[in-house]
Amino acid sequence: MSTTFQVPTMAELMAKGETADILFWVGCSGSFDDRAKKITKAVAKILHACNVKFAVLGAEESCTGDPAKRAGNEFTFQMQAMMNIQVLEGYEVKKIVTACPHCFNTLKNEYPELGGKYEVIHHTQLIQELINQGKLALKGGELYKGKKITFHDPCYLGRANDVYEAPRALIEKLDAELVEMKRCKTNGLCCGAGGAQMFKEAEKGNKEINIERTEDALETNASVIATGCPFCNTMMTDGVKNFNKEQDIQVLDVAELIANAADL
Amino acid sequence: MAIIIFSILVVGGFYWFSKNVMQVRSNILLGREIDRTDNASERWKTMLLVAFGQKKMFTRPIPALLHLCLYVAFIITQIELIEILADGFSGSHRLFRSSLGGFYTFMISFIEILSVLAFIATIAFLSRRNLLKLPRLNMKELVGWPTKDANLILIMEIVLVTFIFMMNGADEVMFNRGISHAAHGVKDSFNFSISGSLGPVLFGGLSDGGLEVIERIGWWGHLLMVLTFLNYLPYSKHFHIVLAFPNTYYSNLEKKGKFNNIASVTEEVKKMMDPSIDPYATTGNEGEVPQRFGAKDVTDLTWKNLLDAYTCTECGRCTSSCPANQTGKLLSPRKIMMDTRDRLVELGEGIRKNGKEFTDGKSLLGDYITEEEIWACTSCNACVQECPVNIDPLSIIVDLRRYLVMEESKMPTELTGMMSNIENNGAPWQFSPADRGNWINE
Numbered sequence: 072m073s074t075t076f077q078v079p080t081m082a083e084l085m086a087k088g089e090t091a092d093i094l095f096w097v098g099c100s101g102s103f104d105d106r107a108k109k110i111t112k113a114v115a116k117i118l119h120a121c122n123v124k125f126a127v128l129g130a131e132e133s134c135t136g137d138p139a140k141r142a143g144n145e146f147t148f149q150m151q152a153m154m155n156i157q158v159l160e161g162y163e164v165k166k167i168v169t170a171c172p173h174c175f176n177t178l179k180n181e182y183p184e185l186g187g188k189y190e191v192i193h194h195t196q197l198i199q200e201l202i203n204q205g206k207l208a209l210k211g212g213e214l215y216k217g218k219k220i221t222f223h224d225p226c227y228l229g230r231a232n233d234v235y236e237a238p239r240a241l242i243e244k245l246d247a248e249l250v251e252m253k254r255c256k257t258n259g260l261c262c263g264a265g266g267a268q269m270f271k272e273a274e275k276g277n278k279e280i281n282i283e284r285t286e287d288a289l290e291t292n293a294s295v296i297a298t299g300c301p302f303c304n305t306m307m308t309d310g311v312k313n314f315n316k317e318q319d320i321q322v323l324d325v326a327e328l329i330a331n332a333a334d335l
Numbered sequence: 336m337a338i339i340i341f342s343i344l345v346v347g348g349f350y351w352f353s354k355n356v357m358q359v360r361s362n363i364l365l366g367r368e369i370d371r372t373d374n375a376s377e378r379w380k381t382m383l384l385v386a387f388g389q390k391k392m393f394t395r396p397i398p399a400l401l402h403l404c405l406y407v408a409f410i411i412t413q414i415e416l417i418e419i420l421a422d423g424f425s426g427s428h429r430l431f432r433s434s435l436g437g438f439y440t441f442m443i444s445f446i447e448i449l450s451v452l453a454f455i456a457t458i459a460f461l462s463r464r465n466l467l468k469l470p471r472l473n474m475k476e477l478v479g480w481p482t483k484d485a486n487l488i489l490i491m492e493i494v495l496v497t498f499i500f501m502m503n504g505a506d507e508v509m510f511n512r513g514i515s516h517a518a519h520g521v522k523d524s525f526n527f528s529i530s531g532s533l534g535p536v537l538f539g540g541l542s543d544g545g546l547e548v549i550e551r552i553g554w555w556g557h558l559l560m561v562l563t564f565l566n567y568l569p570y571s572k573h574f575h576i577v578l579a580f581p582n583t584y585y586s587n588l589e590k591k592g593k594f595n596n597i598a599s600v601t602e603e604v605k606k607m608m609d610p611s612i613d614p615y616a617t618t619g620n621e622g623e624v625p626q627r628f629g630a631k632d633v634t635d636l637t638w639k640n641l642l643d644a645y646t647c648t649e650c651g652r653c654t655s656s657c658p659a660n661q662t663g664k665l666l667s668p669r670k671i672m673m674d675t676r677d678r679l680v681e682l683g684e685g686i687r688k689n690g691k692e693f694t695d696g697k698s699l700l701g702d703y704i705t706e707e708e709i710w711a712c713t714s715c716n717a718c719v720q721e722c723p724v725n726i727d728p729l730s731i732i733v734d735l736r737r738y739l740v741m742e743e744s745k746m747p748t749e750l751t752g753m754m755s756n757i758e759n760n761g762a763p764w765q766f767s768p769a770d771r772g773n774w775i776n777e
């Protein structure tokens with residue numbers, strides 16, 4: 072599946088003497104993880120369909136340093152931050168959208184003190200804005216009509232940054248039935264990937280966190296678990312597989328739901 | 336004579352309390368500096384809502400209502416304490432009754448109703464702990480002193496309420512007989528809401544002398560209980576009734592996801608990235624011992640972390656919401672706070688006895704908190720969100736990790752790999768940075 076339009080890099084635009092209104096920060100997961108790449112494409116398609124003048128950094132993008140920082144390695148984090156800030160400065164970036172809450176949190180909250188001040192928004196917030204401005208019509212609206220969809224709050228979007236409504240507003244635009252898990256919003260249970268856990272084995276315990284969370288989701292009898300984070304997506308997908316429920320319940324990013332419903 | 340004994344007790348009680356408070360304060364100030372003086376209006380608002388208004392308690396309505404009964408009763412009962420102090424110092428009896436009239440009857444009646452509610456709440460709390468054995472109130476970090484501490488506080492509250500009703504109940508019967516010191520020779524009733532009927536039922540059969548004894552036991556007992564309670568606070572988890580207010584005032588007002596950037600690291604990184612800086616140049620502060628990265632012991636934490644530890648009343652909402660704890664891992668955010676306080680008390684004690692340079696070879700990390708505990712954290716902020724008095728266990732966990740990683744290079748091996756991948760490839764996995772844009776054409 073190749074994108075039918077060209078996603079420009081900041082460097083390409085600059086060579087043509089152009090600039091982008093917004094930088095799409097893809098993130099490591101969105102760049103390299105096969106499942107997460109599909110989310111990245113969905114976001115790119117939506118931005119393109121809405122005529123948003125956006126670009127990516129491509130090979131010039133580098134890890135924000137989030138997993139290093141959460142694991143306690145402040146040196147690696149700040150090295151990454153300073154390098155990224157230099158690149159962003161070079162392109163005079165003012166506004167960033169990202170589909171990864173970890174990148175979102177780091178760029179938005181931790182870069183400013185190090186000299187990187189941008190307006191940073193999560194892709195669900197931008198998509199909500201675009202739909203509200205009438206730039207995107209959900210013509211395939213029948214696709215999710217009446218279906219039960221539950222939303223798993225990513226910790227770094229929800230509790231960490233108080234964004235709870237944008238992803239839910241989008242699900243409601245699908246004409247779907249938004250069903251909440253028993254633990255949601257401020258109360259939401261982590262998927263188990265944060266704090267650099269994604270990159271290590273869990274400590275000894277009696278259960279995996281993503282299994283505990285998948286049980287919450289299965290209890291709702293939803294046909295879709297929507298997320299807004301590539302790491303949550305991985306954890307929930309693994310959880311669903313663990314229960315052999317892949318046939319009954321899909322794990323999709325909110326951007327994918329919207330892209331499907333808009334027939335992109 | 337009574338006035339002298341009373342004065343010694345009250346002055347002595349408050350003296351000891353302030354002495355202990357100053358000791359706690361000097362322990363807290365062993366922590367590192369952190370600026371929490373900005374945005375005073377937002378801070379007052381947070382304190383008013385979270386501490387005074389109990390806002391975060393109400394995410395769990397049943398304990399919130401029970402707690403509210405105790406909290407309101409505690410605050411309003413202090414009005415009665417003012418009269419006890421006035422009576423004690425002046426040798427009078429129910430000094431405010433004649434001047435306040437109907438309002439006095441109303442206030443004492445109100446206090447009595449609240450006291451009954453507090454009594455019921457206390458029984459409920461004791462039952463939740465000891466009979467219903469609520470999981471979060473019966474975890475392994477509470478074995479021993481913490482459980483005793485919790486029960487002792489509740490029992491003291493019951494005793495206090497008992498004294499209030501002994502005092503008011505016996506005085507009511509004495510007033511009925513015309514022998515109350517409130518109005519000698521007048522036969523009447525105080526018309527208090529509870530003791531007006533409870534007093535005659537309980538003490539109606541006693542002799543005049545017996546009543547006098549019960550009334551005095553109630554009065555002196557109330558005073559002694561208050562003073563005991565006051566001096567028990569600095570040693571107990573119950574200190575939250577005082578520290579909840581400053582602790583919420585000094586809350587972190589930033590987004591929960593924002594971790595602080597270590598300033599000394601910023602300086603180093605800037606030097607590394609600026610080719611014009613001479614790496615061998617003197618900085619002018621050679622004599623200074625550089626601050627440790629992260630935290631090994633309590634003195635490496637900020638004073639706010641330490642204030643958090645003294646404020647914690649061990650309710651366990653943090654631990655019961657922790658994903659690691661729920662799935663059987665060793666981590667319990669409550670234990671992180673309890674360990675921090677215990678270690679701080681131990682270290683503070685040593686420093687007071689042996690001077691500022693005191694060391695005992697022990698540290699928070701290792702002797703109290705294990706590496707396994709801190710590596711189980713997902714940094715999900717559930718514990719921070721849950722705490723009814725805005726305690727932040729996560730920032731302690733992160734500082735302990737920073738010490739391990741940056742000072743000792745100790746971490747799970749997979750994380751070493753992840754970090755070197757970031758350093759070498761700009762991604763936590765082994766992918767070439769040149770392939771970052773591949774998704775576009777795939």
